[in-house]
Amino acid sequence: MPNLDEITRARRKRRNKIRIRRLLSMLTGLAIIFFVIIILNSITVSTFKNFAEFFKVAFTKSGDFPYLIEDSKAIKLEQIRGGFGILTESEIITITNEAGEINRETHGFVNPDIAVDGSKLLLFDRGGKEFKIYNRSYELLSSKRDNTIISADISSSGYVAMLTTSERSTSELVVLYGGDFETIFTWYGAKGFPIFCEISPNGKEVGVVCVTGSERGIKTIYTNIDMASQTEIGQTEVDGLVIDTIRFGSDTLMITEERAVLFDSKFNMKAEYLFPVAPILSIAEKSNAVGIAFGDNKQDSLNTILILNQRAEKVYIIEDMGSVFDLIFVSDKIYVLGDGRISVFRQNGELLEEYLIDKRGRSIYLTKNKLIVLLPDRIDIASRFKEETNDLADS
Numbered sequence: 001m002p003n004l005d006e007i008t009r010a011r012r013k014r015r016n017k018i019r020i021r022r023l024l025s026m027l028t029g030l031a032i033i034f035f036v037i038i039i040l041n042s043i044t045v046s047t048f049k050n051f052a053e054f055f056k057v058a059f060t061k062s063g064d065f066p067y068l069i070e071d072s073k074a075i076k077l078e079q080i081r082g083g084f085g086i087l088t089e090s091e092i093i094t095i096t097n098e099a100g101e102i103n104r105e106t107h108g109f110v111n112p113d114i115a116v117d118g119s120k121l122l123l124f125d126r127g128g129k130e131f132k133i134y135n136r137s138y139e140l141l142s143s144k145r146d147n148t149i150i151s152a153d154i155s156s157s158g159y160v161a162m163l164t165t166s167e168r169s170t171s172e173l174v175v176l177y178g179g180d181f182e183t184i185f186t187w188y189g190a191k192g193f194p195i196f197c198e199i200s201p202n203g204k205e206v207g208v209v210c211v212t213g214s215e216r217g218i219k220t221i222y223t224n225i226d227m228a229s230q231t232e233i234g235q236t237e238v239d240g241l242v243i244d245t246i247r248f249g250s251d252t253l254m255i256t257e258e259r260a261v262l263f264d265s266k267f268n269m270k271a272e273y274l275f276p277v278a279p280i281l282s283i284a285e286k287s288n289a290v291g292i293a294f295g296d297n298k299q300d301s302l303n304t305i306l307i308l309n310q311r312a313e314k315v316y317i318i319e320d321m322g323s324v325f326d327l328i329f330v331s332d333k334i335y336v337l338g339d340g341r342i343s344v345f346r347q348n349g350e351l352l353e354e355y356l357i358d359k360r361g362r363s364i365y366l367t368k369n370k371l372i373v374l375l376p377d378r379i380d381i382a383s384r385f386k387e388e389t390n391d392l393a394d395s
Helices: 004-042 045-058 382-394
Strands: 074-080 083-088 091-096 101-106 112-117 120-125 130-134 139-144 149-154 160-164 171-177 182-189 193-199 205-214 217-226 231-239 242-248 251-256 259-263 269-274 280-286 289-294 304-309 314-318 326-330 333-338 341-346 351-356 363-367 370-375 378-381
Touching: 074 112, 074 120, 074 363, 074 370, 074 378, 083 112, 091 120, 091 130, 112 149, 120 149, 130 149, 149 193, 160 193, 171 193, 171 205, 182 205, 182 217, 205 242, 217 242, 217 251, 231 251, 242 280, 251 289, 289 326, 304 333, 326 363, 333 363, 370 382, 378 382
Parallel strands: 280 326
Antiparallel strands: 074 083, 083 091, 091 101, 112 120, 120 130, 130 139, 149 160, 160 171, 171 182, 193 205, 205 217, 217 231, 242 251, 251 259, 259 269, 280 289, 289 304, 304 314, 326 333, 333 341, 341 351, 363 370, 370 378
């Protein structure tokens, strides 16, 4: 039979075990609470909407082309992850690559425009102050700037850049970031009127284009800004109005109405190419080349397409193009959207094939071996038009 000391030691040992278990339980509970706090601080409403987006897209039923756009004129078609974003005069719509409708919302903007990257869409009222951000399924943010929005861009890395007018300077660049798209900094431009901004392919830098007058006419001031460090990393001036900028690695190609100028990462000029005397109709780019269409679609017999490589050197000129409304590069081919047709060329000017369309198209994309064309009243597959045309010719 155990004596009193043994009983006391056993009770003390049991109490110690209970205390240890309670301490471990308390520490575990504190760890769970701490973990939950961390998670809740990082999870936003946008996070839940992005989770919901996955399921809504996954369960969207496949549709059929043509995808009809009713009661509103189509303005713009942009390719997003797994489908397309469609901007009309009154709505913003997302569909899958199989024409299944994911989301459709009325925007109410007077002069709407969109920028996309990955699965995010930035809708803004150019010349107004309102903007909205969407994923493929839901609206993530609806907000308003204090100043007039001139241009805007979005990157899949999470940055949103908005170029506006300014009350304290000549222009402002507002940069938003994070799940709630909070303003992280504002850059004030002191030179020229704001024209457009464009985020670099790496999603970390943004180029700002402003214009001013000079003794020789219009002059463009281009400023490159690192959004992560919130600093200017380069600036240069170019004679003429820059209408587009293209990044080739660390080099930047600036296109004006008269020439293409190539700069290195420190904005030292490396090369330039003088254009023929004709207005620019359309520009297409890929990783190592740019295609530029010149001419007048009202007198299109002299329209040409110039192809430059990443060193701003001429690769080829395709002449006698006819009308040109859009260009896209796909591998070594260039697709040209004209009036009632889509022509496919090699970069040496060899015509490979043509498709006929029944209305004047606005833009074209190639996805999953389907040539998609935006028409005023629908989105369709160009090959279907070719088949219908051949059927009519045979009858």
